[in-house]
Amino acid sequence: xxxxxxxxxxxxxxxxxxxxxxxxxxxxxxxxxxxxxxxxxxxxxxxxxxxxxxxxxxxxxxxxxxxxxxxxxxxxxxxxxxxxxxxxxxxxxxxxxxxxxxxxxxxxxxxxxxxxxxxxxxxxxxxxxxxxxxxxxxxxxxxxxxxxxxxxxxxxxxxxxxxxxxxxxxxxxxxxxxxxxxxxxxxxxxxxxxxxxxxxxxxxxxxxxxxxxxxxxx
Ligand SMILES: O=C(CO)[C@@H](O)[C@H](O)COP(=O)(O)O
Ligand SMILES: [Fe+2]
Numbered sequence: 001x002x003x004x005x006x007x008x009x010x011x012x013x014x015x016x017x018x019x020x021x022x023x024x025x026x027x028x029x030x031x032x033x034x035x036x037x038x039x040x041x042x043x044x045x046x047x048x049x050x051x052x053x054x055x056x057x058x059x060x061x062x063x064x065x066x067x068x069x070x071x072x073x074x075x076x077x078x079x080x081x082x083x084x085x086x087x088x089x090x091x092x093x094x095x096x097x098x099x100x101x102x103x104x105x106x107x108x109x110x111x112x113x114x115x116x117x118x119x120x121x122x123x124x125x126x127x128x129x130x131x132x133x134x135x136x137x138x139x140x141x142x143x144x145x146x147x148x149x150x151x152x153x154x155x156x157x158x159x160x161x162x163x164x165x166x167x168x169x170x171x172x173x174x175x176x177x178x179x180x181x182x183x184x185x186x187x188x189x190x191x192x193x194x195x196x197x198x199x200x201x202x203x204x205x206x207x208x209x210x211x212x213x214x215x216x217x218x
Contacts, residue, residue, distance in 0.1 A: 004189075004194045006194060007031045007032055007212050008035040008066045008175065008195055008197045009035060009202045010146065010177075010199035011037075011053075016049075016053070019053070019057070022208075025208060025209055026061070027060075027061065027063060029208070029209040029213070030213045030216050031063065031216075032195075033088070033195070034066060035066045035177070036057055036066065036067045037068050038067065039070045040072060042071070043070050043071050043092060043143075046144045054067065054085060064087030064088065066087065067081050067090065068137065068197075069095075071095065073095070074092075074095060074096065074102060078105050078106055079109055082111050086111050087112060088111055088114055089111045090114030090135060090175075091103075091115060092115075093117045094121060096115075113132070114133065114134060114135030114175070115129065115133055115136060116137035116139055116143075118142065126161070131169055135172065135174075135175055136172060136174055137176070138157050138158050138161060138174070140178040143177075146199040148179055150181070151178075155187060155191050158174060162174060165192075173194060175194075175197060176188050176196055176197065178197070180215070181215075185214075189218065
């Protein structure tokens with residue numbers, strides 16, 4: 001497995017009536033992680049799901065759970081998501097007034113620590129913390145919903161994260177999330193992303209597993 005072109009399909013777009021089936025499909029696919037979107041109706045204007053669904057995903061998955069917390073005050077729930085099966089936990093920069101402490105709490109659980117930045121948040125806001133992170137997630141839509149249109153300014157931001165990472169954190173995972181499909185995946189990898197999240201592109205495809213392969217080799 002190469003480490004520079006990972007795909008993290010988002011189960012937000014899965015069929016929740018057939019979640020076990022969809023996770024088993026992901027297990028057999030070329031996908032690397034399984035992206036789990038947690039939305040609280042406060043940080044974002046939508047509620048997705050919480051611990052029970054995360055636990056079901058963990059029970060059936062043979063791949064690491066990549067948990068994306070779009071919630072206010074995430075410190076309250078980090079340990080519980082780790083116990084529910086997260087391998088990595090990503091919090092939103094905009095939801096964390098004491099970000100070093102939050103990252104420390106994630107690391108204490110043994111999970112990979114990630115920070116996501118919204119489309120309007122400059123990459124420069126991460127300068128003083130990037131060395132502590134395992135993953136930076138560049139949001140390419142405003143978080144809260146699947147199926148939104150990819151924001152083109154993301155390419156520039158990914159290149160900026162890559163430049164920073166080359167200076168102080170060469171093994172950083174640089175993840176992109178929102179509106180990722182076969183029209184932008186290749187360019188995202190070429191400007192420095194090494195993990196792509198895809199929900200609608202995968203689960204709306206006639207052959208989701210083949211779409212995962214298409215994205216991975218874009
Ligand atoms: O975090 C989010 C949305 O806020 C994502 O992870 C979505 O689940 C991606 O869905 P698509 O844009 O790929 O449909
Ligand atoms: Fe996400």
